[in-house]
Amino acid sequence: MCLKVKLVSGRTLEQGCYLHEKEGEEYKRAVAICQMCEDDMRKEGIKDGDNVEVITEFGRVVVRAFRGECPSGVAFIPMGPWANSVLGWDTGYGTPLYKGVEAEIRKTDEKVKDAAEL
Amino acid sequence: MKVESFVCPFCGNLCDDLILDLGGEKCDVSLKISGGSIVGVENACRLGERKIRGEGRIDAPLIDGRRVSYEEAYERAAEILSESKRPLFYGFSSTSCEAYRAAIQLAVKIGGVVDNTTSVCHGPSVLATQEVGLPSCTLGEVKHRADLVIYWGANPINAHPRHLRRYSYAARGKFVEGKKGRRLIVVDVRMTPTAKLADEVFIVPPGEDYKLISALRACIKGHGSHLPSSVAGIERERIERFADMMRSAKFGILFFGVGLTHSRGGVANVSNAICMVRELNRFTKFAIMPMRGHYNVTGCNQVSCWLTGFPYGVDLCGKEPWYNPGETTAVDILCREECDSALIVASDPVAHFPSRAVEHLKKIPVIDIDPFPSLTSRIAKVVIPSAISGVESEGTAYRMDGVPIRLRKIIDRGFPSDEEIIEEISSRVKWNLR
Numbered sequence: 357m358c359l360k361v362k363l364v365s366g367r368t369l370e371q372g373c374y375l376h377e378k379e380g381e382e383y384k385r386a387v388a389i390c391q392m393c394e395d396d397m398r399k400e401g402i403k404d405g406d407n408v409e410v411i412t413e414f415g416r417v418v419v420r421a422f423r424g425e426c427p428s429g430v431a432f433i434p435m436g437p438w439a440n441s442v443l444g445w446d447t448g449y450g451t452p453l454y455k456g457v458e459a460e461i462r463k464t465d466e467k468v469k470d471a472a473e474l
Numbered sequence: 475m476k477v478e479s480f481v482c483p484f485c486g487n488l489c490d491d492l493i494l495d496l497g498g499e500k501c502d503v504s505l506k507i508s509g510g511s512i513v514g515v516e517n518a519c520r521l522g523e524r525k526i527r528g529e530g531r532i533d534a535p536l537i538d539g540r541r542v543s544y545e546e547a548y549e550r551a552a553e554i555l556s557e558s559k560r561p562l563f564y565g566f567s568s569t570s571c572e573a574y575r576a577a578i579q580l581a582v583k584i585g586g587v588v589d590n591t592t593s594v595c596h597g598p599s600v601l602a603t604q605e606v607g608l609p610s611c612t613l614g615e616v617k618h619r620a621d622l623v624i625y626w627g628a629n630p631i632n633a634h635p636r637h638l639r640r641y642s643y644a645a646r647g648k649f650v651e652g653k654k655g656r657r658l659i660v661v662d663v664r665m666t667p668t669a670k671l672a673d674e675v676f677i678v679p680p681g682e683d684y685k686l687i688s689a690l691r692a693c694i695k696g697h698g699s700h701l702p703s704s705v706a707g708i709e710r711e712r713i714e715r716f717a718d719m720m721r722s723a724k725f726g727i728l729f730f731g732v733g734l735t736h737s738r739g740g741v742a743n744v745s746n747a748i749c750m751v752r753e754l755n756r757f758t759k760f761a762i763m764p765m766r767g768h769y770n771v772t773g774c775n776q777v778s779c780w781l782t783g784f785p786y787g788v789d790l791c792g793k794e795p796w797y798n799p800g801e802t803t804a805v806d807i808l809c810r811e812e813c814d815s816a817l818i819v820a821s822d823p824v825a826h827f828p829s830r831a832v833e834h835l836k837k838i839p840v841i842d843i844d845p846f847p848s849l850t851s852r853i854a855k856v857v858i859p860s861a862i863s864g865v866e867s868e869g870t871a872y873r874m875d876g877v878p879i880r881l882r883k884i885i886d887r888g889f890p891s892d893e894e895i896i897e898e899i900s901s902r903v904k905w906n907l908r
Contacts, residue, residue: 362680364663366732367633367767372521376846377530378825415829425665427677432664437825437849445828449601450593450787450803452828454736455663456680471825471849 359400361392361431363412363459365439378437378471387436388468390461391424396431402463409464410442412457417441417474418466431461437474476514481881482522483568483864485634486766486874487641492517494526494884511885519635525862528887532847532859544858544890544898551841551856552902554815560791561586562813564804565821567768569860570869570881573892574770574777577819578790580900582781585791585908587813590774591767591821592786593803598735599764600775600785601799602744609751611727611761612875613640618647619759622723624659626747627683627733628765631667637765642727643671657719661686662733676716681738682706686713687746693717694753726760732767766874769864773872793908808834817841817899819892820863824849843895860892867891 370386377383390410392402402408408421410433417438426432433439435454444453480492495514515523535547542550555561563581566574567590574590581588592600616623623642630637638644643658650656660672661683669675678686689705690713692698698714705713720726728751734743747762754760766772775785782788784797787804800806804823807813808831815838824832825848835853842854845862861867864881866889872878890898 364680364737366629369520369632369635369667372633373524375521376525376848378822378849379847379852427664427679430663430680435826440825440827440832441829443828445805445809445830447803447805447809448800449597449741450799450806451597451735451740452594452805453738454594455733456737472852 357400358460358462359392359396361396361429361459361461363410363431363433363442363457364455365433365435365443366455368434371434371436384468384470387434388419388438389422389434390419391422391426391432392461393426393428394423396428397421397423400461400463407464407466407468408461409466410459410461412442412459414444414457415442418464418468420468431459437471441474477884480884481864481871481879482518482526483769483862483871483881484522484525485769486772487634487637488769488871488873488879489517489522489636489640490879492522496885521635526865528845528862528865530847531845532851532857535859536857538855547856547858548895548898548902551817551858551899554839554841554855555584555817555899556903558586558815560813562804562807562816563588563819564816564823565591565819566774567591567771568820569863569892570770570867570871571773571777572869573819573863573896574774575781576893576896576900577817578778578781580896580903581790583900584903584906587787587789587791587802587807588778588782589787589802589804590778591771592775593799594805594826595732595767595771596735596764597786597799597803598740599730599744601741602748605741606745606748606752608748609755609761610763610875612877613873615761616727617641617645618649619725620727621650621655622657622659622719622726624661624726624728625668626661626728626730627737628729628731629662629666629668630729630765631671633731633767634765638671642729659716659719674716674719676708676712678706678708683734683737683743684739684746687743687750689713690717690720691746691750691753694721694750694757720754720760721757723758723760726754726758728760728762729765730762731765763875770871772874772876773870773878776872791908805831813838815839815841817843818850818854819843819896822848822850824853843892845889858895859889860895861887861889863892867893869893
């Protein structure tokens, strides 16, 4: 069982605030997260703060799940090393596919890696 | 002493109304800064304030993690670049035009590929502009005249926090007074903080913006009745109302963000949006503008154009500049493992590039010039700390609407500027006559 979503990444205020402190805990707390809608989380038995693995054709990463204001079937990860572990490098014209990548999300007991470990 | 009209070197807003308190007799201490002489920052957003404060710096040049003198760092950087056949020069959007000019001149001297962060943000917007033009305006015109503001695939509340208040929806203009005189429409894939402020919100599934723009173009031309009952998850009636709002505006502005450029369709999304705005000008005054992220990414395109003829992703290894996004852009050069060294300035590609590109970056010698530690400085062979452009060194930057603004040096913390560092390296390498 897993949740199938379209993954998008983007800026958040917290991500911007800790931009120059990427090895700090605040940055990890702000960026190593995945936001989904409440219904999608409930379907997969995921609770706020649970660790989830996000898998795409480009890679796999573990982040913390949180309820966000996404429509069903869409998940959001703030831009940064965690999002980039699973987003596309096939650019076509120089710009990677940072939004709209097909992904599978499921609950995991694995820990979230630090930015430097990625 | 207070410094007024200080320009914030963080995002493409380049807000020029900040007040810095440098201490002294009449100092109004609102923020304590340890180890520096800025004691207060007024009018800045959280993002700008943190950068201007300039805490948590790299304090000395490093080679393989060992502290060295600037001289040694310059020598080692010059050696690495001289030994390379195809170095990559990347970053530059968070430094001055003068620093980028110096880097391009260095690349011309030794050969290399020069790219700025445009390639991973608004590259598709530049390509679309090359195809169909850009009916745009200045942010001043938006502030004083726009009665309809649209943000499409952009979330300025998070990425450009003062944009709405200074230039658009909530700005008090000469002819339009703040929110009362304007309507705000947001199109996005999720309910962003910006969308929560809007009069109308259109939530579109990822990758379906092109369809909605095409449907709007049909409605603008009066062919709305030919549309299916819904397009991109939006009912036809709402799309027709959206088109009517645009047609009936006195002055409309469409700000678009990387929501359009990073998703499926990229260039086509943007050129479709530009064509829609062009068509709206048959009925009213309408303009379109990319929400450029880094404070001088627009300036990078200007400098690159006037020095090489092309805005980003320029291969200078041959006798003439060669530009082919998808081939000569940083992510592609790295993923194909083409470059054998990299000079990174004021950017953090290890944090912001896809994993395959980062893998190659970790294999080659990297020279990182940056005021702050980053994941790139962590893997770099040579790290050279620099002054924060626009706070500790002066220069020129271009706002997102293409208006050049002079950045000032306010304090000196003893770091050389990016421009000076690049020129020092350049003076130590020989011409590669190819």
